[in-house]
Amino acid sequence: MIPLENFLILSAILFATGLYGVLARRSAILILMSVELMLAAVSINFIAFASYLDGDAFSGLIFALFVITVAAAEVGLALGIVLRLFRERQTAYVDSADSMKW
């Protein structure tokens, strides 16, 4: 068996990469892609734990299914907002939406 830690490290690397993407990227699409990456990483984490530790119970797998569903819904909504933003500001860069400030 592949050691559990390998999956966890993979998941951690993917999560970190996704986090970096969310915080550092300007383009809205790229941020959404990074969020997807984070969600995938989390799913890997849950599935790994489910298979290695949970035995007969598979709540981790159920969790992963939920994550996928939620991700899909959320991306649909988010892309809609990004499209709207693009139509207003002619750019998909996130820092153009800064009028609700002090």
Next chain:
Amino acid sequence: MTESDAVLLLALFLIPLGTAALLMLVPSRERSLIVGLTAASSLAMFVISLYVFVAYDFNGAQFQGVDAWNYMHNVGLLGEEGIQLKVGIDGIAAAMVLLTGIVILPGTWVSWKIQNRMKDFFILLYILTAGVFGTFVMLDMFMWFLLYETALLPMYLLIAVWGSTRKEYGAMKLMMMLLAGSILIFTAIFALYAEAGLGTFDMVDLYAFDYDEDFQKIYFPMVAVGCGILAAMFPFHSWSPDGHASAPTAVSMLHAGVLMKLGAFGIIRLGFQMMPEGGEFWAPALILVGITAALYGAISALRQDDLKLMTGFSSISHMGYVMLGLGTMNVIGWTGAVLQMFAHGIMTALFFLLIGAMYDQSHNRDIPNFSGMAKQMPIWTVFFVIAGLASLGLPGMSGFVAEVHIFIGTFRAYPVVGGLAVLTAAITATYLLRMFSQVFFGEFNPRWSELKEITYAERAGAAVLAGTILLLGLWPSPWVDRIATTIETTIPGVHL
């Protein structure tokens, strides 16, 4: 006083609340109806509070007229008793109830001349009164606090809408400082509740509970400062002069007369009765704060040119005496403190009534602008002199009875402070007499030849208050008996 009288205690705060609700239904233009309703209501409150005071049996149980109605129990962290509407009074509360009943009467009468939005004024005033009465009769901490806030919140609107002289600033300052105090009280109440672990806010049960000493040493000052802010305890007194100066007459009367005593009452109820060891530990601090306030208030009053500011500082000085009395931790000093709460309440209500009466006509409160007023308004002068003499502690009036108890109690505990306290009385005489000779006597200032004597309503109100001053001054035993026996038997740590 029996169990059945608990309904009367309940009525004490339901009547003003009910009147306020009724008034909301009355159209604003029906002035005579408003006058009639409030007259009946204030009279009812007075009669009930008088009955409550007289019926309190000072040889009987500590808390009398006790009864409880459940509000919220067996939910979450609350136990069997949880939060209840529990009423009951002891001797101290009885005296305070009487004070409120006496002050609300002239307070109502003089407010009948308000032209602008009289109905709304009375609604708010009566909500305030309901809160005051409720706080005095409640024996459940949660409800106590609820009604305490009910007494506090209308102040903002009352001052900001119907006030004078920088009313927005005065109202805001007063509210902010009092609410800061409320936060402290709130925290302390929940701490007391949690620490006891009994799942109830019932005060009687919590009095019996023995709190840990360190807990008491931390939370007693929280209660003392929180309630003390309302009682204009030094150094948190600065809302008082500005607040009183900008408030309308009846509000000043009720506020300085009754609400400030609410603060001291809170220190007794929530502070000393709940946490006696904490109280004993912090008593010297109270003495220090008290004597500082007394001297500070008196010396500041010497400087003031605005009559209401002078009276405001005078109130700070007299409340300092109350703190002093409470800090002595002996029965005589405490009796004096409670007597002073009563006596000063009446006296200051009279002061504000008279000042307001004059201000309504002249729109000026500056001492240097007036002279020889005794010629133009003799009845006003006579009442003012009575109030002033009571304030400086002339024997035969209520102020002396209270002050002599406080002085003697303080002397027993700290002779030097006692000497300072007596000296403060001399300083009080100075600023009052200075005001008298400036405002009442001397050459008449013709600028005020248009002024008329005070109205019959004002005269009647002043007579009620002056009469109480003389009654307490000449025949103090009803008050002393009720107050002293309560203190002797129920406040742990306070001994003869």
Next chain:
Amino acid sequence: MEQVWILPAIPFATFLVLGLFNRFIPRRGDGLAVLGMAAVVVLVGVVLADFQNFFVDGIFTPGGEHAYAEEWVDIGQGFFLIEFSTYVDSVTMVMLPVVSFVALMVLVYSIGYMKGEQRYGWYFAALSLFVSAMLLLVISGNLLQLYLAWEGVGLASYLLIGFYWERQAAAEAAKKAFITTRIGDVGLLIGIILLWRVTGSFDIQEIIHAAQEGVFDQTYLTVAMIFLFAGAAGKSAQFPFHVWLPDAMEGPTPVSALIHAATMVVAGVYLVARMLPVYDEVLIARDVVLYTGLLTALMAATMGLVATDIKRVLAFSTVSQLGFMFVALGVGALTAAMFHLFTHAFFKSLLFLGSGSVIHATDEQEVQELGGLRKKMPVTTITFTIGSLALAGLPFLAGFWSKDEILHDLQKHGPMWAYVVLAATAALTAIYTTRVVLLTFFGKPKNQQAYDRAHESPPIMTVPLMILAALAIVAGFVTYTGVGEALGFVGGIGEVVYLPAEGAHRFELDWAFAAGASATAVAGVVIGVAYWWGDAKRAAAARNWAPELHQLFARRYYIDELYQAVINNVVMGASRVVAWFDKKVVNETGVDGATQFIGFLGYRLKFLQTGRIPNYALGMALGVAALAVVAIGTT
């Protein structure tokens, strides 16, 4: 004797009726006031008769004099007890006739003097209040009740000094009187409480017994008695509290006669006399009394020498004579002090009423505007002169006997130099009183209009003058055993009024001493005549010879200026500091500062709302991280 509380009750009832209803009573109630007073005088006579029964074998045996006690405040079942109690003994028996009789004379006189004045009814009401409080004071059995009456007397004095309140000077004088005595009263109250602390009682007799049994620590008792004396000094206008009495002359003259000559100002003497057995235990305190009285007597006599307003001269004279009484008390001579109080009341009130007669007739108070009035006002002149000679201590007049007794006791019990000083003061007394008589009634009139206005006063004013003059002549004879017995007592005043330590003593005339004292008095009169007869050339020369000294006396030793400077700098300075502190520190820094700080924080923190999504994302990430750390940390 048990109903002796009726004595103050009658004038108090008069006060209430007149105060509230004087507009509706015929003649504004002056008759009612006089009637009430007359009733009191009669009742005093009854009390006197009753009192005489308490003498068993020539010794005053107390019994039943403490009969009336009514509980007022009771905490802890007697632990802290304030009651209304009365106590009558020989000291009281001196005060009662003095107060009631002089009050009656003054009331009758006032009907004439105050005729046509505004607030006529209120005048009589306030006077009745005063008499009520004074009577209550002298029959009080406990110190707290005495304090109550003490303040009541002060209140009445305030109302009466400020009677002409349209005049700012009168209002100021009333305020000064009240505040000065109030400061003394601080001492009195402290003294009372200190005594209570040890004995647990306010009752005077209990305190005296406790002191005699040595319950008190010496230092503690000395301090307490000195505080008590501060109150007495305030009320009796002794140094340094004497400043209010000269100014109190702003009030109507009959008020000065009653309050500031015969009754209120002797309240201090009464208090010390009452507590004299306790003072005997702490001789240091008693010495304070002695030397204060001595100093005051001398100072006031010098100030009276140069004063130009008739009433002020008399005021200084009163202060000086009160000093004499305190000197007597200071050597433990109760008899002498009370005797002088007794005679002084009569001749001093006579002098004041006489000056009132002059003022009423001429509208002038300054001696520089008067003169030669004897032709136009004969009765006033004669009675005034009799009063002056009594004050000077001319032989066989009332003042001679009492002053002689004081000097005699001082010489026996006190230091020699004190005796010399007091004797000199007695001579000064004779000088200044002669001066006033000469400048007012003899010589040539200095102001013709004043002289033209002068006329003899109506009988309602002159009859009291004559009665008092008669008393000024004969009152001194009560010192003789024979006279005392004729009046129903066991003997002369020395056998009725005495301190147990003194013992009852028969009066025996010490001829040598009496001759010496008379000589001083006569010498004083002669000097006075020499300097001020005619156009007073010698006096003017003397004034020019030592102008600074004259200024010193005339400006009352600059003490008023000193007090005003202290008040301005210390008191008003303190209030300026406190007001500054309150405004700057508490208000602006504390309260307003706190609100401004919160506002400032808000202003700074708002910059967190950049509106930029990446910033918010970062915030969320950091928050989650923090929560995770906390969650993992606590598990």
